[in-house]
Amino acid sequence: MAEIAGLLTDALLQRIRDQQALGITPVVDNNGAAQNPSTPAGRAFARTLLSHAQMLINGAQEQVLSTFTLTTYPYQCVYPISGLIRANTNWPPGPNPTDDCVRIVGVRDGQRDLNRVMFRTLAHIDRHWFRRLGSVFTTWSMHGADSLVLYPGCQTRVALTVVYLQRTPFLTDDSVPTAIDDDTLPEVVDIAQALYHLKHRDMDLLPGILERLGQRYAKNLPKKNRG
Amino acid sequence: MKFQVLNLVQQLSNGQADATVSERLYREVIFDLGRDEWLSTFTLVPLTSAGSSVQMPVQIIKTLAMFYDDEQLGEMTLKQAQYLNDNWRDQPGVPHSYVFDGETRKNFRLDPYPMVASKPFIFIHGSPLGQDFPAYAVAIAAIETRVNVLFQMEIAVALLVLEKEFERESDHKDDAFAQAAGQMGRIFLEMVKP
Numbered sequence: 001m002a003e004i005a006g007l008l009t010d011a012l013l014q015r016i017r018d019q020q021a022l023g024i025t026p027v028v029d030n031n032g033a034a035q036n037p038s039t040p041a042g043r044a045f046a047r048t049l050l051s052h053a054q055m056l057i058n059g060a061q062e063q064v065l066s067t068f069t070l071t072t073y074p075y076q077c078v079y080p081i082s083g084l085i086r087a088n089t090n091w092p093p094g095p096n097p098t099d100d101c102v103r104i105v106g107v108r109d110g111q112r113d114l115n116r117v118m119f120r121t122l123a124h125i126d127r128h129w130f131r132r133l134g135s136v137f138t139t140w141s142m143h144g145a146d147s148l149v150l151y152p153g154c155q156t157r158v159a160l161t162v163v164y165l166q167r168t169p170f171l172t173d174d175s176v177p178t179a180i181d182d183d184t185l186p187e188v189v190d191i192a193q194a195l196y197h198l199k200h201r202d203m204d205l206l207p208g209i210l211e212r213l214g215q216r217y218a219k220n221l222p223k224k225n226r227g
Numbered sequence: 228m229k230f231q232v233l234n235l236v237q238q239l240s241n242g243q244a245d246a247t248v249s250e251r252l253y254r255e256v257i258f259d260l261g262r263d264e265w266l267s268t269f270t271l272v273p274l275t276s277a278g279s280s281v282q283m284p285v286q287i288i289k290t291l292a293m294f295y296d297d298e299q300l301g302e303m304t305l306k307q308a309q310y311l312n313d314n315w316r317d318q319p320g321v322p323h324s325y326v327f328d329g330e331t332r333k334n335f336r337l338d339p340y341p342m343v344a345s346k347p348f349i350f351i352h353g354s355p356l357g358q359d360f361p362a363y364a365v366a367i368a369a370i371e372t373r374v375n376v377l378f379q380m381e382i383a384v385a386l387l388v389l390e391k392e393f394e395r396e397s398d399h400k401d402d403a404f405a406q407a408a409g410q411m412g413r414i415f416l417e418m419v420k421p
Binding site for chain 1: 238239240241264265266267268269291292294296297298299352354356357358360366368370377378379381382386401403404407408410411413414415417418419420421
């Protein structure tokens with residue numbers, strides 16, 4: 001069951017011992033104008049931190065998945081996904097309301113799953129992959145974070161199902177529900193708390209949280225960057 | 228979006244970060260992220276005159292693959308091209324490789340160079356990489372620099388900007404803060420990696 005943003009914000013503010021949210025009042029609002037310390041602005045900034053934290057946890061744990069029907073173009077193997085996969089209109093708009101996809105996790109043609117390969121592998125499969133035509137799509141790949149490659153191209157339009165990791169809702173209000181599992185919400189608060197400590201230069205409190213996050217989510221990084 | 232990243236930079240630094248410098252550092256961070264292959268693009272480049280060197284579009288910071296017509300070309304260094312043929316610049320034929328000119332990484336030549344110019348870039352079906360792909364053109368799969376980053380990168384990029392901002396010589400230099408911000412930024416990027 002989803003928790004509402006207000007309760008999560010309270011949990012964060014209790015942890016940082018600033019229940020009035022005066023200490024995390026932003027210095028500028030979203031338009032860059034200077035702000036005076038106040039509770040509503042402080043809570044709004046706490047929710048901003050929690051929104052980013054929720055999205056990061058979802059990115060690492062792949063919890064909120066959605067599907068999108070991609071109708072391919074004849075002869076085309078490459079599809080930019082920025083702006084292609086639109087935001088879920090039922091959720092409050094985030095800062096970039098048009099983008100909804102954090103990461104593509106699978107592509108299906110009907111009930112058949114396409115195989116994923118690394119982008120550089122495509123050249124080993126076929127040096128002419130960029131314009132190769134076939135009867136059905138067999139393989140997909142990602143070029144960078146926002147270009148989807150389908151191989152081989154088809155002469156006709158085909159409707160494929162793209163399974164993707166969805167942007168979690170921006171917690172614009174205390175009543176907005178969270179989207180990820182309740183079990184992982186403490187980690188969301190952990191990240192927001194780490195950002196708070198950074199903002200307030202509480203460096204003594206940071207290494208523990210950073211080490212925990214680094215060991216869990218950044219195993220590929222060199223140890224010195226893991227905290 | 229850029230302004231949201233810069234807002235986060237101001238908010239997380241309690242207004243200490245220099246706004247003008249932060250904007251420059253933001254561009255530096257995007258350029259650095261080219262190594263990790265985040266912001267990708269496919270670009271078409273026309274070949275106008277045979278044999279001449281071709282200029283890479285300015286926004287490209289790293290080339291991952293290049294195609295002539297429908298074939299993926301291999302990358303050769305200048306030395307490799309010279310080793311195979313001293314007169315490689317005057318060798319006509321069907322290209323199999325591309326070579327970045329010694330003078331600048333922004334110019335490249337095809338080896339051997341094609342005798343025909345690419346067909347006009349007219350995209351009747353609105354599908355330049357599909358049905359409308361112009362014959363004998365060059366397509367480049369690359370990492371580019373952009374004004375706006377992807378939404379999932381915003382908080383991480385803000386932290387990497389803070390790292391640069393607080394490790395440079397200034398009246399607010401703070402090594403511990405910079406190091407912590409950098410560590411967090413890299414962990415967060417790893418969490419949303421494609």
